[in-house]
Amino acid sequence: MEDRALAERLFASFERGHTKRYKGLHFHVIDGVVTVYGSVDSEADRETVFGRIAALSGVRAVTDHLHVERPRPKLSMRLN
Numbered sequence: 737m738e739d740r741a742l743a744e745r746l747f748a749s750f751e752r753g754h755t756k757r758y759k760g761l762h763f764h765v766i767d768g769v770v771t772v773y774g775s776v777d778s779e780a781d782r783e784t785v786f787g788r789i790a791a792l793s794g795v796r797a798v799t800d801h802l803h804v805e806r807p808r809p810k811l812s813m814r815l816n
Contacts, residue, residue, distance in 0.1 A: 739767065
């Protein structure tokens with residue numbers, strides 16, 4: 737699949753109703769290798785973005801340049 741067509745499919749896929757969870761996603765595609773930039777709310781959202789990209793035909797690899805806006809808080813516990 738041509739890189740430009742793949743990039744257009746990626747933009748269209750993430751445009752539909754996901755603007756609050758996925759902010760400013762940008763895709764750069766060369767030879768089927770997708771580099772994704774932007775922000776997501778959580779690690780779970782990052783995994784969802786990766787899964788959706790990888791599921792598209794023509795994607796050979798995905799490179800992550802996503803920023804997690806709200807990382808999971810680290811848990812700590814004090815034992816006496």
